[in-house]
Each structure stands twice: as structure tokens, then as C-alpha cells.
Amino acid sequence: MKTTLMRSLLIIAFLTLLSLPAMAADTIKIAYIDPLSGAMAGVGDAGYKHFQYNAELLNAKGGVLGGKKFEIVPFDNKTSPQDSLIQLKAAIDQGIQIITQGNGSSVAGALIEAVNKHNERNPDKPLLFLNYAAITPAFTNEQCSFWHFRFDAHVDMKLAAITNYIKSQPNIKKVYLINQDYVFGHAVSDSAKAMLKEKRPDIEIVGDTFTPLGKVKDFSPYVAQIQASGADTVITGNWGADMSLLVKAGKDAGLKVQYFTFYGSGLGAPKAIGDAGVGVLNSITEWHLDLNQEEKNKEDEEFFLGYNKKYSNNGDVPYYYGRIRTEMTMLAAAIEKAKSTDPKAIAFALEGMEYQTPYGKVIMRAEDHQLIQPLYISTYAKAGEGTVKYDSENTGIGFKTIKRIEAADTAMPTTCKMVRPEKK
Amino acid sequence: MLEYIIFSLLNSLVLGMLLFMLSSGLTLIFSMMGVLNFAHASFYMLGAYFGYQISTAIGFWPALIIAPPLVGLFGALVERYGLRNVHKYGHVAELLFTVGLAFIIEEGVNLIWGRNAVTYPIPKLLDFPIFTLFNTEFSAYRMFMLFISVAIFIALYWILTRTRIGLIIQAALTHPQMVNALGHNVPAVFMLVFGGGSALAGLAGVIGGIFLVTEPAMAATLGPIVFVVIVVGGMGSLTGAFVASLLLAAIQTFAVGIEYSLSDLLALVGIRAEVGGILKDLWRIQLSHTGPILPYLFMVLILMFRPKGLMGKRET
Amino acid sequence: MIIFLKKFGIWLAAVLICVVLPLIFRSGFSISLLSQMGIAIIFALSYNMLLGQGGMLSFGHAVYYGLGGFLAMHALNRIGAGTLPIPIELLPLVGGVAGVLAGLVFGWLSTARASTTFALISLGIGELIAASALMLPSFFGGEQGIIGDRVVKLTITGFRFGKQIEVYYLIAVWMLICVALMYLLTQTPLGRVANAVRDNPERAAFIGYAPRTVRTLQFTLAAFFAGAAGGLFAINYEIITAETVGAQASGSVLMMTYIGGVGHFFGPILGAILITFMQLSLAGVTHAWLLYFGLLFVGMVMWAPNGLSGIIMVHEPVWKARLMKRLLPAYGLIALPCLIMFLGAMILIEINYHLSLSINPENPMHLLGITFRAQSPVAWGLSLVMMVAGFFFFRKARSVVQERWSEVSQTLKGGLTR
The missing domain is CATH 3.40.50.2300 (Response regulator)
Incomplete structure (x- = not known):
């Protein structure tokens, strides 16, 4: 028994060393905590590629703060809240201070609580949580947190x-x-x-x-x-x-x-x-893959095709999360505005930030950290007719907008009483 | 209301017959070999994916013929080279072997066909409503499913009661040692039954994959319910499996329409209790929400009070 | 003194290891990992009270773990609000009590028979509880679960439990207590009778022990420890969700216990450590960890049904007779083809995962420091050749190992008769 114990200890020691690579000073690491194995891995993996693609585009433009590059570090949480908390620890060990997650309100709720507690207990090394898909209203209402920003419209x-x-x-x-x-x-x-x-x-x-x-x-x-x-x-x-x-x-x-x-x-x-x-x-x-045709937006079409070419496995898993682009570009803008990569400075810069996306102005509402953005109601349509040029997942089916809802019309009142740390 | 009842009956018949196709193989395997095959629903999933793959290549009809034997062959191989080796360690090891196998098949499917659902459409020939009654259509494909499963039921019944191998299987169901002593090759019969049961599950997958969704989670969603069927029907009883399949499908289908909760029931006898606290939800759950969990309740009760099942000959 | 060491040495060593480990592995992740391992050890050992000692194969043991966790979490929130005067260190007892209550009811209902009937009832109960967990949000908190704060005023040790390391030591202490209690239980008459009922319920009934009563008692005690593990879970994560009562948690404790080995008391401990480590660390190394996990499990069922502890204990007499050196060369011989076979399979699996999940399958992939294209026929061919060749030599080497074993066991038997 003792020998086996010792052996497993040695393995643990070895792997712990492996998982602690040296920190590079000129990169901004973002921990992507979502399912990468098991039943939900398909969705989690697609999200990871979305972030990779957006980071790559930002890095190609020279990064932020005169050359700092983004790096997305994946952590597999298997959509389980407790695994997410352990992976969060692993991310903290690597010195990562910005995390992003989307699949499962149970996970997001656990992460918000954990981030709050961490930042309370370690005020000198706070974490920032960017939520791209968990849409329980409470996260920007009674459960709102200064350290949490949501880029998806809630329920x-x-x-x-x-x-x-x-x-x-x-x-x-x-x-x-x-x-x-x-x-x-x-x-x-x-x-x-x-x-x-x-x-x-x-x-x-x-x-x-x-x-x-x-x-x-x-x-x-x-x-x-x-x-x-x-x-x-x-x-x-x-x-x-x-x-x-x-x-x-x-x-x-x-x-x-x-x-x-x-x-x-x-x-x-x-x-x-x-x-x-x-x-x-x-x-x-907030986005669909035929929107670029409807609004004749060449730049967005190129963006979509660029992803399709490199990341979509020949169109099998096309670009879907328009908001991930908004999240990444807004994060870059906030870092430039704050002139710092400190989460607290970024959070203050993001609050109330207005930003021009290809499809209109969005605002990160200061009182609850909820992104207010235009939304689209779209319907299934056969590809190849009218503006429905591209199809989703090689099925021959694309989307047609039947109504655009302006950002202001989607805004809902909030009950959030934001508690902010001291700005310094 | 009449329309609702007729269509619910028809739909429960379609679902029930699909369940029967799955559970008939499982109940034979279980009662002969004592193995609770947790991978049975995985064979169903393999059938769906094989059917999908073959039908994209050469069409649905060849797939209907080719895919089930392929799954059956795979099942026979699993029995010969996996299960038979584990047999000497006892039933628990056999059972755990099938649990692990289900695990590997699911990951394998993830790996080969991806983690999202695949497009497995209704064949063109069957893509029309066969009749319309009070504004509701009944699709030809559902009728086709019903037809196939009834045909399988008749064929199975014929094989088991009218052929020599069927008689041996029947004998082996109740007295495996005796059959062995009479000089029949029981291991070969086991392999045959396991392969045959897997092929039936595969067939259910080929037609069920279109009816439901072909995705890696399909085995896990259908797996436990098949156990319920064989437990409720009774071990070794095909008729029991048949009755239980139809019964469970009917329960699930009709419970949907009953929107009464426990508090309504109490109100009926004059008690109007407002219950608070952490269990207050218990009172407002309507029967219609519980449809798909009723089978488990049913199974637990049957096992506790009538372990033979409805028509079983001996206890599990 | 020596007798004392012989008797309690292993326990002293365990205490020492528990104290020293977090001093060596200081990172936050390692300490979280160790905490989870401690919880898993209690849970797996409590499961083995059913499977190993009572012969009851359960597919729903997580029900008691989860219910314990939920009740403990509700209690924790009441402690925080000041309405429940229980110090936080004793919270696992609350979980244990929840386990006992649920275990008494469900245990009595399901233990009339062992074997398959019991297994199916446990499966049904597990599904029922898991399904109703989502339907009863006021107790189970719905999808988001229930959140608590473990930093409360009421403590007896003076620790605040804000830091993970303090929680780790709390878990370690509880783990040691529970392990010792469960070990002592195996030595009591109840433990012995449970074994008797497992092996032959009829005979046990003839000598006056009602099998159902014995099983229910054993079941309830197992549920107590599972509930206590759930209570520690609540403290450790400060959140508990419906999935802790679900089929996945039940399945994972079954795998832990079986891979560790049900035949020996310490088996589930090994299983819990190994599987927890795999679940939390391997996932960061490879996407394919679930597949490796499944293969490991099936491999254990097929070739080592007594689990890791079985493999170790088979060598105990050989070790004592100082005959290990005779076996080691044969093991070396068989390790090589095994390694080759494993590498071949690994290359194949990793190539396929690269093709299905990587950012761009056209990109070269890296494996063991070698960079190559996943489409290259060389890699496919090599992996297939390695698997086939490995399997061929594996069969050859296996006969050598068997030969050596029979030699060694002959010697051992000779030693006994002499």
C-alpha cells in the first residue's frame, strides 16, 4: 500500500510541475472554463474555437497596450460546478486573472460566488469573470457582482x-x-x-x-x-x-x-x-450567419468566412456566438482605455462602456453589468433563396431575420445594488 | 377529446412497439445469461448511427437491411471475446463489463460522428401524412414503424415457438444446465441470442434514429427505461415484455394529459392545506409533469411487491 | 513499542502523509485535488460497505451522498444565519444523519433480496430522486443548486475555514476518523455477519440472522458515511447541485471502488485516489480521458477483477517469501509489449481526437514531443503495427509470466508443507 501511495504521489508531483509553466509577461491569459469532454463537449469545444479565432484576429492587429497578446487557456469543467471550482483554482495557480464561461447557469452561479469570495479574500490579485451565455436573470439582478459582466441578453x-x-x-x-x-x-x-x-x-x-x-x-x-x-x-x-x-x-x-x-x-x-x-x-x-447578407456587411461576411475556413471543420460547426466577438473586442478596448491589465481597472473601464459593433451600438450597463445589444428574431429558411446565402452545419438551412429589436427595447429594469471596491 | 384519445393511442402504440423491439432482445439475454446488459441501448445507438451512415452512402432501404446484422455481428463478437471471458468472475463482473462497454461505445460514437446530432431524415418515400383525422395528421413513417415492429413481433414469436432453435432457446431460458446436459452447445446459443438481441436493438435504432434524434446521448436517455420494461414484464417472458412496453408507453403518453397535483387531490376530499417550507413544491407538481418518471416508480414498486413481474415465471 | 508500531504503524503513516502532503504540494489546485480525494475516499469506502462487505451492487449510492450534502448545506446556511447552534466542524454529522434517515427508509425497502433485484431497485430509486431533484427547487435549489458560506462565527477549533488549506485539514481529520470507524466496523460482529449474508444468505438465516435486517443495518451505516462525505462536500465547495444525487456520481463511485478492488479494505482508497486524480488532472492533458477511463475500467473487469488491491495482495506472500526477484524479470518482459500496445492505442486515439476536436485537423499535432500530421498514413500504420505486434508479444510474454507464477507458487506451497 505504501509503495503505491508513494508512486501516485510521485506522479502527482510530476504532473503538478508540468502544469505550472513559466508565466510569459507579454501575454494576457484568459481561462476558458467550459466542458471539453463528455456529452456537452461539442458545444464547449465550439466556444473555445470562437475565442481562439477572436484572439487570433486581435493578436494579428498587434494585440493591446503596444504588443501584449491574448492567449486562451482551456479548462475542462465537464459542466459540473464543483469541477469548475477546482479548475478555477488551477487557473489561479497559473496566474490567470480573467476567466470566461457560458454553459450552464449552475456553473456560472458557482463561479460568480467563487470569484466574489476569492476577491474578498485576496484583494491584491482579483479575478474578472466574463459570462458569454449563462442567462439566468439573477446574475445581473439580485446576485449581481462587480466582477461579473454578461455579454448575452438574459431570459x-x-x-x-x-x-x-x-x-x-x-x-x-x-x-x-x-x-x-x-x-x-x-x-x-x-x-x-x-x-x-x-x-x-x-x-x-x-x-x-x-x-x-x-x-x-x-x-x-x-x-x-x-x-x-x-x-x-x-x-x-x-x-x-x-x-x-x-x-x-x-x-x-x-x-x-x-x-x-x-x-x-x-x-x-x-x-x-x-x-x-x-x-x-x-x-x-444577437447574430446569425446570414445577417451579413441582409445588412450587406462585407466585413462581417469576411469575419464569418474566415472562421468557416479555418475552424469550422468545413462548415460543420459554423460561427454562432456573435457575442464572443463583442466580448473579446470590448475587453481589448477596455484594456486600452484602462492602460492596464489589472482586473479592477478593466472592470471600471468596462462599466458603462459604449461600443460600436457591425450591427449597431451596444452598451455595458454600469448599474448591473448587463450588455444591452440589438437582438434579431430569425426563422429557418432554405439556403440559396434571397438573402439566405449561407447554410448552417451543411444542412442546406440558413436563417432569415423577421424582426430586429433595437438595443433600447430589450433593456429591462434591474434590481441590482452594485457594491464597488474603492477605485484607486 | 376523441381526437386526442385516438392519436394518443396510436402514438403510444408506436412508442410501445419501439420499446418492445429493444426490450425483447434484452429480456432474452437477461433471462438466459443472467446478464443485465447495460450496453443494450448502446447497440440501439450503434444501429441508428450505422443506419445513418449507410443511408447517406447508398440510401435508407439498403441501410434497413444491412445495419441490423452489422450490429448483431458486433454484439456476437462482444459476447464471444468479451463477455464470455468475464463470465467466470460472476454476474457482477459481467454487468460491470457491459457498463464499461456502454461507456466506450458512447465515447467511440463521439469520436467518429461528433458530439452533436446528425441529420438523419425521413426517407422521401415515406415523408407524407398517411391520413388526417380532425385536423391532425398521422405520418406515413409512424405507420411504417408500426408495421415493421409488428412484423418483428410475429417473426420472433414464430421463431421461438415453431423452430428447433427457438425451442432450445426457450428451454435454455428456464433450465440452462439441463439443456447443456442434453448436449446442446449452450455457449453458441448464448452467442446467437446475444447477437440476435443486439441486431433487434440495431433495427430499433435504424428506424428509431429517424423518429427520435440520432445523437450520442440517445443511448443514455433510453437505457434505463428498457430495464423498467423487462422488470415490469417479468423475466424471460416475451409476452410480458410486449405488454409492459405498451403499458409503459401508454402511461407516459396519457399522463401528459392529466393536470392534477397532490393538492388538487387533497382538495377533492376537502382538505385545503397550504404547505410551506422546503418541500412545498411536492404539492404543486402536476401528474402531467411526472409522466416519464412514473415508470421508475412503477419498477421500484413491482420489484418490492411482485419481483416476478407481471408475467414472469421466476424471480429476478 | 515494536508491537505498537506493527499494529498502528500504518495508521501513523496515514496521519503523517495527510499532514505532510499539502506542505509538499502547495498550489491551490493540488490542495483542492487532495481535498476532493479525501471526500472521495470516504464515499468509496462507504460504497464498499455495500458491494464488498455486503454483496449489494448499488447504482444509486450517490442519493445518500447528495442528500447528506443538501441537508448539510441547509444546515450551514442556518448556522450562518445564527438559527442553528452547531459548530461547523460537526457539519458532516448533519449530512450523516440525513444519510441514515434516507438509508433506513430506502434500505428497508430495497434489501429484501440482494443481487440483481437490489441493483435494479437502487437504479430506480436513484433515477427517481435525480428526477425529482429538478422538480423540487425549494429543497434542491433547481439548476443552480444551493450556495452557502463556510466562514461562520460558530467554530470550536478557532479556525475560520476561509482558506482552502484549513478546509483540507478538516477533511483529512474527518477522513481519518471515518476510515478508522469503517475499518473497526468490519471487525465487529455486524461486519462479520454482513459477510456471511453476502456469501450465503440462507445459512445466515438458519443460524438466526435475518438477512434483510442485516442488510438494512449495513446499508444504513454505509448511507451514514456517504452522507458525511456529502457534508464535507458542502463545506469544501460551498455549493451543491442536483447532479450530486445523479446517476453519474453513482456510476463514478462504483468505478472507483471496483478499480480499487472490493476484496480488501484499502482497495477503494486506492481507487478513489486514482480516479479522482484522473478525473481532475487527465482532463487537462487529453480530451480523450473518458475513453482511457472506459478502457481502463473494461480492462480491469476483464483481466484484474480483484482490482488494484487484488493485484497488490496477490504478491504479499511472494514478497514475504522474498521471491519477488524471480517474478520481476518476467514482469519486465511483459511490461514492454504492454507499453507498446498502449502507445499504439494512444497514438490512434489521439489522432482521432485531433481530427474530430482540434482547431484545425490540418494543423500538425504534437504527441510525446513528436510533431506530425494526423492525416499521415505513417502514423496510422505505425500505431496499428504497434498494437498488433504488442498484442502478439503480449501473448508470448503472458505464458512466460504464467510459467514463473506457477514456479513461484510451487515454491510457496513447498514452503508451507515443509
Whole structure:
């Protein structure tokens, strides 16, 4: 027993030494903490490549502060909060002070708490957390933190955009809500009901159903219910298989409704849903891959094609997170503005920062660190028609914008009472 | 309401028959060899991916013929070179072997076909609604699935009751030692049954991969439910597996429509309790939300109070 | 003095190791890793009370670990708010109590039979609890779980537990206490009867021990330690989420225990250390760690069903008879083809992961200091050749090892009869 112990100790010692490479002074390291193995690895890996690509573009322009380069360091958290906390320790060991993460509100919540505690206990070496996809409203409301910045619109903002669109569509009369039975799904349902009541009191909510998370195999019983209710519109926060199966079962039963989703165009969805979504599946995002054609933005098209060429495995996993570009370029701008790579200085520079993206001005709201950006509702469309030039995931399906929601219209009030450290 | 009931019945029949195709192989393997095959749903997944790969190359119909035997062959190899070696260490080791195998198959699928879902569309020939009843369509593909699974059920029944090998299998289900003593090559029968069961799972995958989504998580989502089917149906009983598949599918399908919660139930008998505290959610969960977890409850209850299952001949 | 050392030497060494380790590995990551290992050791040993000592294969042991953690977290928040007068050092006991309560109920319900029936019931209960965890957000906190702050006023040792190192020592102390208690349990009549029930429930029943009662007792005690591990988890991470009660946690403790070896008390300790290390460190080295993990597990099931501890203990008599030097050359002989086979498989796996997950498959890949293109047929060919050749020589070398073994065991037997 002792010999084995000693041996495993030696291995640990060896690997610990390996994992502690010397710090290079002229790079700005960003820890990317997301799943890189297991079931969620596809999404996590795509996100990593997005960051790599954006870092590469910034570095090609000469980096920041006269030559400092960005480096993205991946950490595999397997979408588990406790693994994320251990990986955070590993990142701190490497002297990394900026972290970014997106998959899973459970992970983001754990990281916000951990960053807060770390910064309280080690005020001389604080951490900065840039969140690109965890959209629980609490993170910029009651749970808001000075060290956390969110670059994605949160649940209520996205729902506000969807209901604003529904407000302008008088032919929508009966809405069915179907969501996953956990906190996120319930939040979507509650907010949707409240907003619809306020904006279109005449709309009848004909159903409000919750499905167990990731357990349903055949959605046709739910579709039969939707059919029986006479709904013309379905709002759902479902993601992954829970969304694709719903849309496919709807097609099988000839269900004629419009779906409004959060993740309808998300990575993997076009492949799973395919033609079943054309003309009926709408999603709300800040960017999609045919936007450059619609707004005739040559620069953005090149940006998209550049990624496609090098990182997308021949178009299999195309560029998706428009906000990662916003995050990286805003971070670079904030570092230039602060003239420092100290997280506290960057955080103060980011607060209230206005920034021009290819599709309009965005602002990092100072009172809650929530990015306010224009959003688009887009629908599945056959590629090769009109502005739908590029297809997603080699499926022959692209996206067509049906409504642009201006940044100001997506802003929601916040309950955040920001506690700031002393500026110095 | 009539429309809802008819379509729910039809849909539960489609899902139930798919479950039966999966569980028939598993129940044979389990009752003959005593192996709770955790990799069974992985064979189903392999069937879906093989079907997808072959149908993108040469079309869906050849895939329907080729993919299941391929999966069956793979299953037979696993039995011959893996499981048989582990047999001497006992049932726990065999079971854990299949757990590890499921793990490796999932990672292998991740590696070869990627981690996201693949596009595996309905074949053009079957992509139309076969009939419309009160505004609701029933797709031809669902009808086709129903047809295939009924055909498989009849074929299986015929093989097991009317052929020599079927009789040996039936005998080996209940008295494996006796069959061995009579001079039949029981290991070969085991391999055959394991391969055959895997091929059935593969077939379920080829047609189920289109019906559901073909993705690396598909094995994990369907795996536990198949165990429920064979436990509820009873060990070694194909009829039991058949009844249990239909029953479970019906439970899942119809529970969706019942929107009553525990507090509604109490209100019915006149108790109107407002429960607070950390368990207050328990009271407001509607029965419709619990559809897919009901099977597990059902399984636990069956195991506790009737371990033979509905139609089983002996205890697990 | 020597007798004392002989009897308690191993425990003294364990204490010493626990004290010294964080002084050698000072980085934050290492200390977090060591803390997690301590928790995993308790959890795996408690699992072995079921599988190894009671013959009950459970697929839902994480239920008690998770429930213990959740209850401890609720208690922690009440301690922080000043409404619960329990010092934080005793929080694992709260988790343990939660484990005992859940273990009594579920244990009694599921232990009427052992073997497959028990395994399936545990699977069903595990799925039920995991599914309801997401449906009962007021207890389980929904997706985000429950957050706590371990820095509270009420302590008995005077430590604040703000620093990870203080938490590590708390975990280490609890770990040593739990390990000692679980070891002592194996020596009690209950532990012995549990073994008897595992081996032959009918005979045990004939001599007057109701198997169900014995199993329920053993189950409840195992649930206590799992709950205590969950309580430490709550303190260590200050967050607990629904996935701790899930199938993945149950599966991972099963693998830890089995790879470590169920036949010997210290087996699960080895398994917990190795698997925790793999889960947390290997993931940073290679994307393919899950595959290696699966292969390791299947390999252990096929070729070393007694686990790491089994491999070690087989050599104990040989070591004592000073015959190891006769075996070592044969081991050296078989290690070489094994290494070649492993390298071949590794190249193949890494090439495939490079092709499917790297930023650009066209980029050259680096492996063991060599840079090459993943598409190059040389690499593919080489790896296949290495695997085939390795396998060929492996079979040859295996017969040599078997020969040596039979020689050595002959000598050993001779030694006994003489």
C-alpha cells in the first residue's frame, strides 16, 4: 500500500510541475472554463474555437497596450460546478486573472460566488469573470457582482423581445407555453405570461405545460395537446433534444404553429431538426450567419468566412456566438482605455462602456453589468433563396431575420445594488 | 377529446412497439445469461448511427437491411471475446463489463460522428401524412414503424415457438444446465441470442434514429427505461415484455394529459392545506409533469411487491 | 513499542502523509485535488460497505451522498444565519444523519433480496430522486443548486475555514476518523455477519440472522458515511447541485471502488485516489480521458477483477517469501509489449481526437514531443503495427509470466508443507 501511495504521489508531483509553466509577461491569459469532454463537449469545444479565432484576429492587429497578446487557456469543467471550482483554482495557480464561461447557469452561479469570495479574500490579485451565455436573470439582478459582466441578453430580455414582436402581430391569438420542468423553464413560463398579459391582454394562453428535463422520448402526446388547444403560437425555452423532438413531432402531426425559441438556431439544432423547422422555427439571437447578407456587411461576411475556413471543420460547426466577438473586442478596448491589465481597472473601464459593433451600438450597463445589444428574431429558411446565402452545419438551412429589436427595447429594469471596491 | 384519445393511442402504440423491439432482445439475454446488459441501448445507438451512415452512402432501404446484422455481428463478437471471458468472475463482473462497454461505445460514437446530432431524415418515400383525422395528421413513417415492429413481433414469436432453435432457446431460458446436459452447445446459443438481441436493438435504432434524434446521448436517455420494461414484464417472458412496453408507453403518453397535483387531490376530499417550507413544491407538481418518471416508480414498486413481474415465471 | 508500531504503524503513516502532503504540494489546485480525494475516499469506502462487505451492487449510492450534502448545506446556511447552534466542524454529522434517515427508509425497502433485484431497485430509486431533484427547487435549489458560506462565527477549533488549506485539514481529520470507524466496523460482529449474508444468505438465516435486517443495518451505516462525505462536500465547495444525487456520481463511485478492488479494505482508497486524480488532472492533458477511463475500467473487469488491491495482495506472500526477484524479470518482459500496445492505442486515439476536436485537423499535432500530421498514413500504420505486434508479444510474454507464477507458487506451497 505504501509503495503505491508513494508512486501516485510521485506522479502527482510530476504532473503538478508540468502544469505550472513559466508565466510569459507579454501575454494576457484568459481561462476558458467550459466542458471539453463528455456529452456537452461539442458545444464547449465550439466556444473555445470562437475565442481562439477572436484572439487570433486581435493578436494579428498587434494585440493591446503596444504588443501584449491574448492567449486562451482551456479548462475542462465537464459542466459540473464543483469541477469548475477546482479548475478555477488551477487557473489561479497559473496566474490567470480573467476567466470566461457560458454553459450552464449552475456553473456560472458557482463561479460568480467563487470569484466574489476569492476577491474578498485576496484583494491584491482579483479575478474578472466574463459570462458569454449563462442567462439566468439573477446574475445581473439580485446576485449581481462587480466582477461579473454578461455579454448575452438574459431570459427576460429575450422574452421581452419575443413578446414585443408578438405585440405587433395581430393574427397571433392563442399562445401555448411548453417548457422544461426546472427553474429556467419555470422562469420562461412566468415571464412570458406576465409580459403577454401586459402587452397583449387579448391573447389567450391556451396551455402552460412543463416537461421533465431530457427525459421525454416522444413529444407527440404534447403535440396532441397543443393541437387540441387550437394554439397558433408556441413559446418554449426548451433546448437540446427537448426542443428538436418537439419540433419534429409537431411536423409529424401536421401541427401548424409558429415556434418562438431561445436555442432554435443553436449549435447542433439545425442538424437535428432539419427541414421540419423551415418557416416555423424562430429563434432569438444577437447574430446569425446570414445577417451579413441582409445588412450587406462585407466585413462581417469576411469575419464569418474566415472562421468557416479555418475552424469550422468545413462548415460543420459554423460561427454562432456573435457575442464572443463583442466580448473579446470590448475587453481589448477596455484594456486600452484602462492602460492596464489589472482586473479592477478593466472592470471600471468596462462599466458603462459604449461600443460600436457591425450591427449597431451596444452598451455595458454600469448599474448591473448587463450588455444591452440589438437582438434579431430569425426563422429557418432554405439556403440559396434571397438573402439566405449561407447554410448552417451543411444542412442546406440558413436563417432569415423577421424582426430586429433595437438595443433600447430589450433593456429591462434591474434590481441590482452594485457594491464597488474603492477605485484607486 | 376523441381526437386526442385516438392519436394518443396510436402514438403510444408506436412508442410501445419501439420499446418492445429493444426490450425483447434484452429480456432474452437477461433471462438466459443472467446478464443485465447495460450496453443494450448502446447497440440501439450503434444501429441508428450505422443506419445513418449507410443511408447517406447508398440510401435508407439498403441501410434497413444491412445495419441490423452489422450490429448483431458486433454484439456476437462482444459476447464471444468479451463477455464470455468475464463470465467466470460472476454476474457482477459481467454487468460491470457491459457498463464499461456502454461507456466506450458512447465515447467511440463521439469520436467518429461528433458530439452533436446528425441529420438523419425521413426517407422521401415515406415523408407524407398517411391520413388526417380532425385536423391532425398521422405520418406515413409512424405507420411504417408500426408495421415493421409488428412484423418483428410475429417473426420472433414464430421463431421461438415453431423452430428447433427457438425451442432450445426457450428451454435454455428456464433450465440452462439441463439443456447443456442434453448436449446442446449452450455457449453458441448464448452467442446467437446475444447477437440476435443486439441486431433487434440495431433495427430499433435504424428506424428509431429517424423518429427520435440520432445523437450520442440517445443511448443514455433510453437505457434505463428498457430495464423498467423487462422488470415490469417479468423475466424471460416475451409476452410480458410486449405488454409492459405498451403499458409503459401508454402511461407516459396519457399522463401528459392529466393536470392534477397532490393538492388538487387533497382538495377533492376537502382538505385545503397550504404547505410551506422546503418541500412545498411536492404539492404543486402536476401528474402531467411526472409522466416519464412514473415508470421508475412503477419498477421500484413491482420489484418490492411482485419481483416476478407481471408475467414472469421466476424471480429476478 | 515494536508491537505498537506493527499494529498502528500504518495508521501513523496515514496521519503523517495527510499532514505532510499539502506542505509538499502547495498550489491551490493540488490542495483542492487532495481535498476532493479525501471526500472521495470516504464515499468509496462507504460504497464498499455495500458491494464488498455486503454483496449489494448499488447504482444509486450517490442519493445518500447528495442528500447528506443538501441537508448539510441547509444546515450551514442556518448556522450562518445564527438559527442553528452547531459548530461547523460537526457539519458532516448533519449530512450523516440525513444519510441514515434516507438509508433506513430506502434500505428497508430495497434489501429484501440482494443481487440483481437490489441493483435494479437502487437504479430506480436513484433515477427517481435525480428526477425529482429538478422538480423540487425549494429543497434542491433547481439548476443552480444551493450556495452557502463556510466562514461562520460558530467554530470550536478557532479556525475560520476561509482558506482552502484549513478546509483540507478538516477533511483529512474527518477522513481519518471515518476510515478508522469503517475499518473497526468490519471487525465487529455486524461486519462479520454482513459477510456471511453476502456469501450465503440462507445459512445466515438458519443460524438466526435475518438477512434483510442485516442488510438494512449495513446499508444504513454505509448511507451514514456517504452522507458525511456529502457534508464535507458542502463545506469544501460551498455549493451543491442536483447532479450530486445523479446517476453519474453513482456510476463514478462504483468505478472507483471496483478499480480499487472490493476484496480488501484499502482497495477503494486506492481507487478513489486514482480516479479522482484522473478525473481532475487527465482532463487537462487529453480530451480523450473518458475513453482511457472506459478502457481502463473494461480492462480491469476483464483481466484484474480483484482490482488494484487484488493485484497488490496477490504478491504479499511472494514478497514475504522474498521471491519477488524471480517474478520481476518476467514482469519486465511483459511490461514492454504492454507499453507498446498502449502507445499504439494512444497514438490512434489521439489522432482521432485531433481530427474530430482540434482547431484545425490540418494543423500538425504534437504527441510525446513528436510533431506530425494526423492525416499521415505513417502514423496510422505505425500505431496499428504497434498494437498488433504488442498484442502478439503480449501473448508470448503472458505464458512466460504464467510459467514463473506457477514456479513461484510451487515454491510457496513447498514452503508451507515443509
